[in-house]
Amino acid sequence: MCELIIELFSEEMPPNLQINARNQFKKLFSENLSTLKLDYKNFEIYSTPTRLTTLIHGLPDKIKILSSEVKGPKVGVPKSVVENFAKSKNLNINDLYEKKIDKGNFYFAKIKGREIRTEDELIKSIPKCLNGISWKKSMRWSNYDLNWGRPLRSILAIFNKKHLKFKYAHLESVNFTFLEEDAEIKQKKIIDFNQYEKFLKNNEIILDHNKRAKFISDKIQSIYKSRSCKKPIDQLLLLEVSNLVDKPRVILADFDKKYLKLPNEVIKSTLQSHQRYFTLTDERERMSNEFIIVVNKQDSKKLIKLGNERVVEARLSDANFFWDKDRSLNLIKQINKLKKVTFYENLGTIYEKTQRLRKMAYFISDQLNLNKEKVEVAASVSKSDLVSGLVGEFPELQGVMGKYFALSQGFEEDVSRAISEHYLPISISSSVPKKPISYALSIIDKLDTLVGFYLINQKPTSSKDPFALRRACIGLLRTIIENNLVIKLRDLIDYSIKIYLDQGVKQLNNEVNKDLLVFSRERMKNILKDKRIRTDIIEASISSHLNDNFLELYKKTLIMNRFISKDLGKNAVSTYKRASNILDQEKIVSNNGPDAVLFQHEEEKELFERINTIRKAFTLKEEKKKLRGTPKAIVRHKTINR
Numbered sequence: 001m002c003e004l005i006i007e008l009f010s011e012e013m014p015p016n017l018q019i020n021a022r023n024q025f026k027k028l029f030s031e032n033l034s035t036l037k038l039d040y041k042n043f044e045i046y047s048t049p050t051r052l053t054t055l056i057h058g059l060p061d062k063i064k065i066l067s068s069e070v071k072g073p074k075v076g077v078p079k080s081v082v083e084n085f086a087k088s089k090n091l092n093i094n095d096l097y098e099k100k101i102d103k104g105n106f107y108f109a110k111i112k113g114r115e116i117r118t119e120d121e122l123i124k125s126i127p128k129c130l131n132g133i134s135w136k137k138s139m140r141w142s143n144y145d146l147n148w149g150r151p152l153r154s155i156l157a158i159f160n161k162k163h164l165k166f167k168y169a170h171l172e173s174v175n176f177t178f179l180e181e182d183a184e185i186k187q188k189k190i191i192d193f194n195q196y197e198k199f200l201k202n203n204e205i206i207l208d209h210n211k212r213a214k215f216i217s218d219k220i221q222s223i224y225k226s227r228s229c230k231k232p233i234d235q236l237l238l239l240e241v242s243n244l245v246d247k248p249r250v251i252l253a254d255f256d257k258k259y260l261k262l263p264n265e266v267i268k269s270t271l272q273s274h275q276r277y278f279t280l281t282d283e284r285e286r287m288s289n290e291f292i293i294v295v296n297k298q299d300s301k302k303l304i305k306l307g308n309e310r311v312v313e314a315r316l317s318d319a320n321f322f323w324d325k326d327r328s329l330n331l332i333k334q335i336n337k338l339k340k341v342t343f344y345e346n347l348g349t350i351y352e353k354t355q356r357l358r359k360m361a362y363f364i365s366d367q368l369n370l371n372k373e374k375v376e377v378a379a380s381v382s383k384s385d386l387v388s389g390l391v392g393e394f395p396e397l398q399g400v401m402g403k404y405f406a407l408s409q410g411f412e413e414d415v416s417r418a419i420s421e422h423y424l425p426i427s428i429s430s431s432v433p434k435k436p437i438s439y440a441l442s443i444i445d446k447l448d449t450l451v452g453f454y455l456i457n458q459k460p461t462s463s464k465d466p467f468a469l470r471r472a473c474i475g476l477l478r479t480i481i482e483n484n485l486v487i488k489l490r491d492l493i494d495y496s497i498k499i500y501l502d503q504g505v506k507q508l509n510n511e512v513n514k515d516l517l518v519f520s521r522e523r524m525k526n527i528l529k530d531k532r533i534r535t536d537i538i539e540a541s542i543s544s545h546l547n548d549n550f551l552e553l554y555k556k557t558l559i560m561n562r563f564i565s566k567d568l569g570k571n572a573v574s575t576y577k578r579a580s581n582i583l584d585q586e587k588i589v590s591n592n593g594p595d596a597v598l599f600q601h602e603e604e605k606e607l608f609e610r611i612n613t614i615r616k617a618f619t620l621k622e623e624k625k626k627l628r629g630t631p632k633a634i635v636r637h638k639t640i641n642r
Contacts, residue, residue, distance in 0.1 A: 001041070001058045002118070004164075005193050006126065007156035008052040009178055010148065015243035017149040018047045021133055022209075025054065028129040036121050038063060046207045048246035050180070053207060055193050061160060062115045072096065072107035082107060119159050123166040126157065130168055144170045154178060161191045179203055204247045213242035216294055219250035220278055223292060229280045234272070241276055245296040253277075253305050254290045259316040262323055265400050266390070270315045273396060275308070322389035326401070327408050334384040341386060344467075347452045348503060350383050356499045357382065360444040363495050367488060370436050378418040378441050381406065385419070399423045414438075425475045428530075432479045439479050443487070444496075446476040451496040454516055457508040473523045481527070481554045489517070489548040517548060524553060533561045 013021070026045045033040065033056075041058030072085040075098055086093045089109050096107045138147040146152065146169035155173045157164035163175035177196065179186040181203070190196045197207060206212040220233055242248070259267065264287045271277040271291050280288035293308050338351035347353075357379035365372040385391050385402030394401075403420035407413070414437045421438035422445050425431060433439040449472050453459070460469050480487050493513045501507060509515065521542050528538045541557040599605050 002061050002160035003158075003193060004054070004056040004059055004122065005156065005158040005190070005196060006054040007154075007177055007196075008130075008152060009154040009156065010050060010052075010152045011150040012049040013047075013052075013150045015240045017135065017137065018049070018052070018209075018243050020136060021052055021149060022047050024133045025052065025129060028132045029054065029125070032125045032129055036063065036125070038118065038121070047209050047243065048205065048207060048212075049244060050246070051207070053196075059118055059159075061118055063118055063121060065111070065114050065116065067113035068111045070109045070111055071101075072109060074103075075105040075107060085109070119162075119164055122159060122164060126164075127166060127168045146170060156190060158190055158192065206246060206248065209242060212246070212248060213238055216242055216248050216250060219248075220292055223250070223252055224280070227280055227288065227290065228282065229288070230283055231281050234278065237272060237276065237278065241294045244276070245294060247296050249295045249298060251293040251295060251299055251305050251308075252290060253293055253309050253312075255309060255312050255316060257289045259320060260287060260289055262316070262319060263400075263404050265397055266319050266323065266394065267316070269394050269397055270319060271312065273394075274315065275311065277308075277312075318393060319390065322393055326385075326388040326390050327405060329388070329405075331381045331384045331402070331405055331409060331411075334387055335380065337387040338383055344452070346456045347500075347505060350386060352503055353448060354380060354383050356448050356496070356503070357441070357444055359499050360448065360492070360496060361440070363492065364440050364444055364487075367492075368436065368440055368485065370440055374412070374415055374437050375418075375440050377411070378415045378422070378437050379444070381411075382419050382422055382441060382445070425478060428471070428474060428526075432475070432482050434483065439483050439485070442479050443476055444492075446472045446479075447489075447492055447496055450476070450516060450519075451493055451512060452500060452505070454509055454512045454519075455497060455500055455505060455507055459509075459515065459519075469519075470523060473520055474526060477520060477523055477527060477550055480550055484551065486549060486551055489520070489550070493517075520550065521545070521553075524550060527554070528557055531558070531561075533557060534564070537561050537564060 022045050026043065030043055038059060040056050042056065044055045046053045046055075070089065073081050079093075082096065083093055085107065086096055086109065089111060091109055096109055098105055099108045100106075135147065135149050138149055139151070140147055141151045152169075152171065154177075155168060155171055156175065156177050157166065157173040158175060164173060166173050175191075176187045176189045177199070179188065179199075188199050190199070200207050206215060217233055217238060220238075224230070224233075264281075264285065267287050268279055271279050276294075278292035278294075280290050280292070282288070291312070293305070295304050297304075299305055335351065335354065338354060339349050341350040342348075343350050343353045358376050361375040361379040362372050364370075365375045382399075382402070385405055386398060388401060388405070390401050391398050399420045399422065403416045406416035406419055414435055417435060418433075418437040418441045421433040421435070422441040424433045424438075424442060433442045449467070450469055453467055453469060458467065460467075465471075479485075490513060493516055497507075497512055524542060525538055528541075529535075537557060537560050541553060541560060545553045545556070594608060596605065596608055599608065
């Protein structure tokens with residue numbers, strides 16, 4: 001059994017591109033090996049910022065092809081087609097023979113059993129799989145035609161301890177790897193994976209990304225324990241950082257305690273979001289002035305630590321300046337500044353959006369029986385922090401800073417909280433706002449966005465959703481469902497359209513209400529699928545639900561799913577199918593209801609008479625309803641004719 005090593009050596013690749021390439025190449029290559037009927041024991045793939053390494057154990061050195069009979073084109077097709085078929089099987093046209101099957105006479109070929117070298121197939125397969133990798137972002141360099149995540153420098157390929165020679169784009173495979181150290185590039189000849197891994201290990205490189213993440217995690221946990229920090233490590237940050245380094249070193253640093261007066265979110269954003277540092281907090285969520293840095297080399301002279309501390313000092317100093325300045329600015333007076341901030345080219349400014357939200361606040365307050373004044377105040381100042389210096393420096397803190405500004409200026413807590421929480425949920429898995437003022441503002445904000453873009457006919461397509469309307473719609477529906485709200489969505493949409501038109505927005509789509517409800521039903525499918533509800537139940541529930549009560553739709557689907565999974569439900573479905581099949585076979589067609597002549601029992605006749613009596617009563621009621629509002633002359637005419 002043989003071993004295959006492939007190393008793609010490139011310039012430093014960002015974490016997301018690494019992970020994408022890692023997953024894609026493994027999928028493509030394993031599928032290719034399966035097609036070739038090449039069995040193996042283990043398939044491993046690792047990555048560092050500069051290396052994507054594949055290791056496959058247990059490949060055979062030869063592939064056995066069993067003798068077989070292969071069907072070709074039908075007799076009577078042009079001779080060129082037959083010749084091409086023979087050529088594809090490395091045969092002459094005279095080697096083919098005719099054979100009659102159910103579908104007619106066809107040419108067949110007898111393929112003799114043989115053995116082919118595995119390396120010959122790998123030479124063809126590897127470049128093919130490399131070409132199959134699709135990049136979210138790629139680049140070209142020099143005069144080469146190759147598109148890759150980052151410039152690809154070299155391809156190491158070893159099979160069965162021998163150099164596997166092939167060409168990919170402008171590169172020819174080699175039997176050595178590279179090591180970059182202090183602007184110097186070293187080469188090392190490789191014959192097997194043990195030697196390869198040992199070489200990297202001796203140079204302190206951890207090839208396995210999972211081992212690298214565990215190494216970093218263990219070091220951080222050790223620091224957390226020494227500082228009595230019980231908060232779990234941020235796994236997304238750990239994933240990112242572990243793919244930014246290949247020789248990880250963990251350093252504890254600190255900043256001036258005077259900056260601890262800043263909101264925790266500001267400090268966390270500075271350290272974590274901008275600098276990729278790990279923060280320390282105690283059990284009471286109190287932020288420490290210490291932070292953890294993960295770097296790619298030994299810091300014997302502590303210069304790296306000092307440099308990173310200076311960066312943090314500068315950013316926190318800026319944040320502190322804006323914090324002191326912005327707190328003194330009245331949120332209500334900031335609203336007028338929103339006139340200079342565009343929401344979208346054809347939908348006006350953020351100021352106009354807040355005016356729409358103010359009007360919508362009254363409307364939804366009536367539906368949800370909320371304090372109108374509070375919802376209106378929250379809507380009015382919900383976007384005021386967008387013109388603050390702090391949000392300009394830290395855009396990810398929109399809403400959060402608005403909450404802090406509002407609290408410092410004496411706004412009520414539920415109103416202040418709504419400024420922050422109305423952006424929720426920010427992802428499919430994140431929590432929705434749970435407080436009344438918060439969820440009311442969240443609903444009308446998302447609905448305003450959806451109505452606006454549908455009004456100007458900027459609807460998402462199957463492949464593009466530049467304004468994240470799917471996410472907004474799912475967030476809106478989740479907020480309704482998880483807060484158990486009955487919302488008249490049609491009325492809200494109609495009112496929102498009216499407000500837009502009153503502001504002079506040009507309507508380019510006359511089916512906004514209809515389109516948005518259809519769009520919302522499609523988004524409901526995603527929510528229900530996340531609850532692991534059967535696809536057929538989801539489709540049946542949504543297709544039969546024509547009103548705008550999505551809470552009802554959600555509950556109905558859950559009940560149906562529980563019912564169908566039980567014996568009673570299974571029996572009901574089975575009975576329905578049997579009856580349906582019998583009717584289909586008999587081709588029974590009836591447009592006039594049951595035939596009384598066929599009744600055999602008095603009970604049947606009595607039931608039939610009572611049904612007719614009830615039907616007549618309801619028919620008369622419906623006719624009277626239709627006649628209401630009809631001119632008296634017409635009513636009189638209908639009465640006389642009756």
